[in-house]
Amino acid sequence: MTSKLQARGELLTALRLSRELTQVQLAFDVGISQAALSKVESGEARLDLETWRKVADKLMVPLSAFRAAESSTAPARIFHRKQRSTPKSAVNKVAAELSLVRLRVRDLVGDQTTSLRRHDLDGGYNTPQEVARDVRDELGLGRAPLGDLVAILEEAGVVVLRWPLESIQVDAIASWQDDTVPVILIGDHVPADRQRFTMAHELGHAVMHETEADKEQEAEADAFAAEFLAPESEIAKEWPSDASLDALLLLKRRWGISLSALIRRGKDIGRLTEQEYRQWNIHLSTTGMHRREPDPTERENPTALTTAIRKYLAEGASVEELASTAHMYPREFEQTFLQETS
Ligand SMILES: [Zn+2]
Numbered sequence: 001m002t003s004k005l006q007a008r009g010e011l012l013t014a015l016r017l018s019r020e021l022t023q024v025q026l027a028f029d030v031g032i033s034q035a036a037l038s039k040v041e042s043g044e045a046r047l048d049l050e051t052w053r054k055v056a057d058k059l060m061v062p063l064s065a066f067r068a069a070e071s072s073t074a075p076a077r078i079f080h081r082k083q084r085s086t087p088k089s090a091v092n093k094v095a096a097e098l099s100l101v102r103l104r105v106r107d108l109v110g111d112q113t114t115s116l117r118r119h120d121l122d123g124g125y126n127t128p129q130e131v132a133r134d135v136r137d138e139l140g141l142g143r144a145p146l147g148d149l150v151a152i153l154e155e156a157g158v159v160v161l162r163w164p165l166e167s168i169q170v171d172a173i174a175s176w177q178d179d180t181v182p183v184i185l186i187g188d189h190v191p192a193d194r195q196r197f198t199m200a201h202e203l204g205h206a207v208m209h210e211t212e213a214d215k216e217q218e219a220e221a222d223a224f225a226a227e228f229l230a231p232e233s234e235i236a237k238e239w240p241s242d243a244s245l246d247a248l249l250l251l252k253r254r255w256g257i258s259l260s261a262l263i264r265r266g267k268d269i270g271r272l273t274e275q276e277y278r279q280w281n282i283h284l285s286t287t288g289m290h291r292r293e294p295d296p297t298e299r300e301n302p303t304a305l306t307t308a309i310r311k312y313l314a315e316g317a318s319v320e321e322l323a324s325t326a327h328m329y330p331r332e333f334e335q336t337f338l339q340e341t342s
Contacts, residue, residue, distance in 0.1 A: 018097045196257065239271040
């Protein structure tokens with residue numbers, strides 16, 4: 001159990017990181033020592049009300065945010081493809097934002113439940129492909145092509161938001177902390193064609209993995225995603241005897257899987273030889289189809305949170321009230337939760 005003091009400290013840390021401030025900077029701005037701030041963040045010391053006001057001001061949240069701190073907002077364990085060039089501070093900022101999202105969503109719409117469960121790969125009892133089929137079964141999806149994947153995940157209790165992730169050069173991040181629901185942030189720079197595979201990849205991390213992903217876990221999440229989107233048993237049946245572009249585009253539309261993921265699938269299930277796979281890749285890149293695929297997939301947008309919030313508004317709640325429930329100022333609240341998606 002986290003104490004109130006600890007919870008407040010964790011929230012303070014998460015907010016500070018999300019604003020890209022160091023302890024030294026924040027301490028200086030509110031007129032205390034870095035050592036004192038460090039103790040407050042670890043839940044070992046208190047601040048007087050006047051200093052809390054300054055802190056809240058500096059972090060651009062209402063003072064009430066700190067009164068509300070109850071449960072852990074410890075920076076989330078997140079899954080993302082590590083990029084050598086991405087500064088640690090940028091990753092910490094996004095991890096902190098993700099924790100804040102969890103706290104805010106909980107306080108806005110209440111405790112949620114998920115119909116997903118965790119699957120352990122340790123011990124090699126399960127392959128990622130088996131887990132993918134199990135998750136399909138748990139969600140009642142059978143083996144058929146999947147409709148709107150974002151909607152499927154939201155239905156399963158996953159919190160999905162579009163988020164600016166280009167700065168840390170990752171397509172998406174996922175976190176599933178203990179007894180909460182999984183959260184997936186999708187980069188708002190990710191092309192629609194790649195988004196479904198990215199979402200499925202993150203879902204794979206969330207259900208299969210405990211810690212930040214290494215190379216092997218990245219491969220597992222990819223294997224999960226491929227089987228989840230397009231189960232081998234079905235794709236093998238439908239694979240065209242003459243794999244022309246038109247025939248593959250038909251499969252792309254039917255299964256909602258990009259051409260480049262599809263030819264990879266063809267290779268992995270033995271329908272394309274290594275050489276045919278290479279030729280396809282060369283073809284896609286020389287024709288520019290790697291960047292802009294024909295028959296682009298329609299963008300899938302998260303709607304569950306916005307719908308819930310709009311319902312509250314229709315029932316007479318004000319943006320100010322809802323923002324305060326989410327421990328935010330109205331402007332940031334609107335930007336975060338009510339922005340129109342394109
Ligand atoms: Zn990954």
